[in-house]
Amino acid sequence: MYGGLAIGLACYGPQLGFFWNIFGAAAILLWLVCAVWIGVFLLLSHLAWRSTPPAVATLLLPFLWTGAEYFRSELYYLKFSWLSAGYSGCPQPWVATLGVYGLGFAMMAIASCVVGPVGRLRHIAIGVCVALACVFLFAQLTPVKAPSAVPTFRVAGVQLEFPKESSVAAALEGLIAKEPGAQLLVMSEYTCRDPPPEAVRDICRKQGKYLIAGGKRRLPDGRFCNTAFVVGPDGNIIFEQAKSVPVQFFDDGVPASERCVWQSPWGPIGICICYDLSYRRVVDDLVAQGARMIVVPTMDAEDWGAYEHQRLHARIAPTRAAEYGIPVVRVCSSGVSQIVDRRGRIVASAGFPGQGEMLAADIWMDGAGRIPLDRYLGWVCVGAAVGAAVGVAVYAWARRKRVSALSE
Numbered sequence: 001m002y003g004g005l006a007i008g009l010a011c012y013g014p015q016l017g018f019f020w021n022i023f024g025a026a027a028i029l030l031w032l033v034c035a036v037w038i039g040v041f042l043l044l045s046h047l048a049w050r051s052t053p054p055a056v057a058t059l060l061l062p063f064l065w066t067g068a069e070y071f072r073s074e075l076y077y078l079k080f081s082w083l084s085a086g087y088s089g090c091p092q093p094w095v096a097t098l099g100v101y102g103l104g105f106a107m108m109a110i111a112s113c114v115v116g117p118v119g120r121l122r123h124i125a126i127g128v129c130v131a132l133a134c135v136f137l138f139a140q141l142t143p144v145k146a147p148s149a150v151p152t153f154r155v156a157g158v159q160l161e162f163p164k165e166s167s168v169a170a171a172l173e174g175l176i177a178k179e180p181g182a183q184l185l186v187m188s189e190y191t192c193r194d195p196p197p198e199a200v201r202d203i204c205r206k207q208g209k210y211l212i213a214g215g216k217r218r219l220p221d222g223r224f225c226n227t228a229f230v231v232g233p234d235g236n237i238i239f240e241q242a243k244s245v246p247v248q249f250f251d252d253g254v255p256a257s258e259r260c261v262w263q264s265p266w267g268p269i270g271i272c273i274c275y276d277l278s279y280r281r282v283v284d285d286l287v288a289q290g291a292r293m294i295v296v297p298t299m300d301a302e303d304w305g306a307y308e309h310q311r312l313h314a315r316i317a318p319t320r321a322a323e324y325g326i327p328v329v330r331v332c333s334s335g336v337s338q339i340v341d342r343r344g345r346i347v348a349s350a351g352f353p354g355q356g357e358m359l360a361a362d363i364w365m366d367g368a369g370r371i372p373l374d375r376y377l378g379w380v381c382v383g384a385a386v387g388a389a390v391g392v393a394v395y396a397w398a399r400r401k402r403v404s405a406l407s408e
Contacts, residue, residue: 004042008035012083018308023249034080037072041065044385047392051399054117060388061112066105067385070378073101074279078248081278082312091322091344099323099372100280105381151362152266155339156182157331158358159350160191161302168192168213169199171356176207179360184264188333189214189274189299195229195237205235210264214273214297216253217242226253228271228297230262243273244282261289267365274298277316277330280372287324287369294320294328302334302353309336309352318344324369331359342366 012034019027044064048057073081085107086100095103113125156179158171168191175185185204192200192215204211211231216224217240225242232238242256259282261268270286270293277283277296286294296317300309314336321328322344331337335352339361350357 001039001043004039005032005035007042008032008038011035011038015083015307015312018304021303021305030078033078034072034083037068041068044068044389044392047396048388051392051395058112058116060384062105062108063381063384064388065108065381066101066378067381067383069104070101071382071385074281074378075382079279081280082316087315087319091318091340096319096322096344097370097373099374099377100319101378101381102372102374105374105377152365153183154179154181154360154362155184155186155329156358156360157186157188157329157337157339157350159332159335159337159354159356160188161299161333161355162190165192165197165199168197169203172200172203172211174356175358176203176209178358182360183210184266185209185211186295186297186329186331187211187213188331188337189226189228189297190333191215191297192229194218195227195240196231201231201235201237204231204233208233212271212295212297214299219254224253225256226273228273228295230271241271241273244276245279247275259285259289261286261291266363267292270294272296274300277320277328280375280378283320283324284371284375287326287371290368291326292365292368293326293363294324296328296330298330298332298337300332300334300336300352302355306352309334314338318346323372325367326369327363327365329363339363 009031013031016031016034019030023030041064045061048060048064052060069084073079073084084100084104086103089095089103098106110125110128114122116122156175158175160168160171163171172185191213195215195217196211196213200211200213210233212228214228217227218224226246227240227242229237230239239262241260243253244256244259246252246255261270268290270291272282272294274296277294283294300313317328317330317338318340321340321342325342327342328340335350335354335357337350337359338346339348339359340346341364348359348361350359
């Protein structure tokens with residue numbers, strides 16, 4: 001257990017260094033929260049190797065690993081999914097079909113065979129590792145051709161971090177001037193302090209544009225919902241979606257009471273707000289409702305640092321696009337904004353730090369999304385991990401009792 005904590009801190013601490021900028025010394029506790037799950041996995045694995053035949057222990061390892069990862073990433077209050085092992089193989093479409101947790105399960109299955117007791121399996125697993133490494137490299141080097149069909153529409157976005165109301169209107173006019181052919185415009189989370197103001201809606205009315213922008217929907221009890229508002233070409237708010245997973249320890253509003261898909265003129269569009277995209281249960285729900293594209297207004301503060309923007313949060317959108325087979329448009333306050341096609345390929349981006357930077361691309365909404373194959377695997381692995389823990393504990397207790405009786 002303690003060895004796992006040490007390994008987890010060594011893995012997660014440097015990558016989550018931006019926690020220190022946000023929480024100060026309390027970041028150490030959050031690093032430990034992430035690290036403890038590696039400790040749990042190593043503890044359960046050690047007990048499995050001690051208490052079961054080697055072949056059974058080898059079989060259990062991927063279930064224990066995925067159970068711990070899924071619980072850490074999706075199920076409890078401090079859930080945090082960015083550092084799941086499966087993100088390393090995405091967004092290759094043939095791999096992403098397995099899903100993040102399915103890929104992590106497959107990787108651990110190969111690793112358990114490498115260290116397992118059966119020599120033939122060990123050799124096969126090593127060969128599979130080499131083959132996968134070659135395939136990943138080939139996929140990275142092979143250019144991907146654009147679809148031959150006519151694009152459905154054009155989308156454009158601009159990065160703004162806590163702007164003044166006058167700056168929002170000016171930035172929107174600048175975006176339209178640069179991308180007059182864009183039919184859908186997107187701005188980041190918390191672009192507005194409330195619903196989009198009249199000056200912004202008036203621009204949509206005059207230019208005949210659709211706009212998705214983040215703001216706040218005030219509630220009668222004084223609280224608020226972190227909300228993405230859709231403004232139609234008539235200047236009225238025609239749809240809104242609140243954030244499903246507010247960020248822990250932040251003043252980020254109350255969770256959405258429901259999730260719905262916007263029936264846009266181009267087809268059903270799901271809206272995730274920033275952190276929502278990190279959770280499979282949120283995106284699963286939107287895709288199950290028929291979403292053919294996901295739009296993600298996002299707040300990534302500039303003072304969180306380049307690593308958080310470029311190496312952690314920026315990995316989520318390409319992964320989700322490849323997993324579900326639908327395009328993702330993610331517009332951040334300070335980068336890295338991305339427009340990603342249905343294969344997980346980034347076709348447009350805006351950098352960090354990038355106040356006022358713009359991006360635009362054509363979108364192909366050419367089919368409904370798919371639910372990754374690991375939709376239920378996480379729950380199965382959590383159950384298997386709990387069952388294994390109980391079984392190992394009972395076995396260890398019975399063995400200790402038997403040894404004690406013999407010694408007497």
